[in-house]
Amino acid sequence: MKTTRSGNGEIVAGFLAPHPPHLVYAENPTQNEPKSRGGWEPLRWAYENCRQRIKELKPDVILVHSPHWQTVVGHHVTATPRLEGRSVDPIFPHLFRFDYGMDVDVELAEAIVDECKGAGLEAKPMQNPKFRVDYGTIVSLHMLNPDWDIPVVGISANNSPYFYDDKIGQEEMSQLGHATAKAIAKTGRRAVLAASNTLSHLHFPQEPNPGLPEDMSCEHIQSQAQYEWDVKIINLLRAGKIDEFFEVMPQFCREAFAEIKAGGLTWMLEAMGRPRYGAKLHGYGTVIGTGNAVMEWLPDNSPKSDSQASGGQK
Ligand code: 2X7
Ligand code: FE2
Numbered sequence: 028m029k030t031t032r033s034g035n036g037e038i039v040a041g042f043l044a045p046h047p048p049h050l051v052y053a054e055n056p057t058q059n060e061p062k063s064r065g066g067w068e069p070l071r072w073a074y075e076n077c078r079q080r081i082k083e084l085k086p087d088v089i090l091v092h093s094p095h096w097q098t099v100v101g102h103h104v105t106a107t108p109r110l111e112g113r114s115v116d117p118i119f120p121h122l123f124r125f126d127y128g129m130d131v132d133v134e135l136a137e138a139i140v141d142e143c144k145g146a147g148l149e150a151k152p153m154q155n156p157k158f159r160v161d162y163g164t165i166v167s168l169h170m171l172n173p174d175w176d177i178p179v180v181g182i183s184a185n186n187s188p189y190f191y192d193d194k195i196g197q198e199e200m201s202q203l204g205h206a207t208a209k210a211i212a213k214t215g216r217r218a219v220l221a222a223s224n225t226l227s228h229l230h231f232p233q234e235p236n237p238g239l240p241e242d243m244s245c246e247h248i249q250s251q252a253q254y255e256w257d258v259k260i261i262n263l264l265r266a267g268k269i270d271e272f273f274e275v276m277p278q279f280c281r282e283a284f285a286e287i288k289a290g291g292l293t294w295m296l297e298a299m300g301r302p303r304y305g306a307k308l309h310g311y312g313t314v315i316g317t318g319n320a321v322m323e324w325l326p327d328n329s330p331k332s333d334s335q336a337s338g339g340q341k
Contacts, residue, residue, distance in 0.1 A: 036212035039084045041295045042077055043264075043306075043322040044221040046093070046166035047314035048116040048123035050074070053241055056173060060124040066241030073310025073321035074170040080323060081172055081219055088132045089172060090180045090207065091221040094289030095163035098183040101149030102203055105181040106136035107156045116162045122240060127165050132178040135218075138210035139180065146206050148199065149185070167223035177219075182207070184289040193277050193288070200290035204297030211298075220298060222291035226260060227253035227283035227318035234315065249316030256283040257311065257318035264322060267305045269296065283318075299324055 051059055053066040081089075096103070108131055116123035136152060143150035164181045182203070189196025211218045227249070235245035248254040256279055263272040273293075280288040287293070296302065302324050309321040 034215060034217065036215045037217060038208065038211060038220055038299055038326065039086055039217050040080060040326070041220040041222070041299050041302075041324040042171060043292060043295075043320055044077070044091070044167035044171055044223050045070070045225045045314075045319035045321065046095070046163040046170075046223045047225065047317065047319065048119050048162050048166055049240065049314050051125065051166050051169055052122040054169075054173070056169065058126045058169075061122055063241045064239070066243055067246070067312060067314060069310050070312040070314070070319055070321060071170075073312075076309045077171055077321060077323060078173070080325075081177075084219065085217070086177060086219040087216045088135055088178050088180060089168060089219045089221060090135075090182060091164050091167050091223050092182045092184065092291035092294045093161055093163035093167070093223040094184045094286055094291060095161040096181065096183040097186045099185075099187045101151050102143055102185045103151045103153045103183040104136045104139050105131050105158070105160075105179070106133050106140070106152030107131060107154050107158070108133055109156065110158060110160055112157070112159055114160055114162050114165050123162055123166075125162070125165055125169075127160055129160070129168065129175060130178045132180050132216070135210060135214050135216055136180045138214050139182070139207050142206035142210045142213075143203065146202050148202055148206065153181075153183075163223045167221045171219075171221060182294070184291070186289065189288065189290075193280070196290065197276070197293050200293040201297040203290070204294040204299075207294065208298040208300070220295045222287070222295040224289065224291045225286040225314075225317045225319050226257045228286045229253060229284045230314075230316040246313055247316070248313045248318060253283050253318055256285075257320065260285075261308055261311065261320050261322070264306045265308055267303045269301045269303055296324075299326065302326065
């Protein structure tokens with residue numbers, strides 16, 4: 028698949044795209060070895076809407092920032108033309124053993140690395156064709172585009188800064204977002220961004236029904252406090268109250284163990300210029316007790332479908 032430059036570079040949409048492997052397991056794609064009876068439909072239906080939107084937008088590339096590709100020194104970016112192999116979830120290997128194949132937009136990846144370095148960030152192109160892609164990257168990409176017919180760029184979660192200080196870590200993710208936006212503009216790509224993150228992230232220590240992981244009678248939020256945090260965060264994002272969101276984010280991360288701490292959502296929102304328009308919530312659901320929202324940010328300059336043109340954004 029050839030990577031393309033289809034015009035003036037722009038971010039045409041952003042998605043909060045959670046990656047519990049359960050979602051792919053429940054879809055039963057040919058690439059995943061374990062098979063299921065379904066499950067977690069509300070989240071999977073939410074992803075169906077996103078797929079539809081992505082088809083309409085015809086992007087050149089999908090970029091994903093995953094907390095399960097952890098790099099201690101610097102921000103790494105996939106930069107080899109084709110990545111293929113088998114990815115196994117280390118915690119849920121009985122749910123996710125996935126044979127992936129993805130084309131990478133190397134020119135854009137290298138431009139991101141250059142922009143990062145220009146901004147004083149440590150960054151590296153990941154050029155090993157045998158590199159094992161993490162399940163976070165794969166689940167978000169598969170749920171957004173199961174046809175795998177759009178090139179991708181994967182960005183690691185450089186976790187070292189926030190081992191020491193939350194603030195510095197998120198500031199780095201902001202810079203990473205700005206560098207990404209500049210690279211998209213310079214390379215002329217129509218880009219979709221995906222922040223691969225769960226919201227509240229405390230999960231059950233054991234599967235409630237090990238004989239049937241997709242037993243939906245066992246699925247619920249791990250605690251009421253987590254649920255209330257998720258609702259608060261989702262409502263701030265739906266209302267476009269971005270400054271308030273960033274103000275409460277550290278407390279949310281501490282109290283609900285939120286996975287956005289890894290930086291994906293900060294990266295995406297900063298790349299999109301801290302959007303003050305409301306995000307669209309496609310769906311919320313729990314997976315093994317964690318809170319997951321599928322949300323969409325559509326900049327004003329993106330073509331809108333009829334429902335959105337008539338005010339469906341919230
Ligand atoms: O990685 C995950 C996650 N973020 C949430 C729920 C369950 C499993 O894996
Ligand atoms: Fe995760």
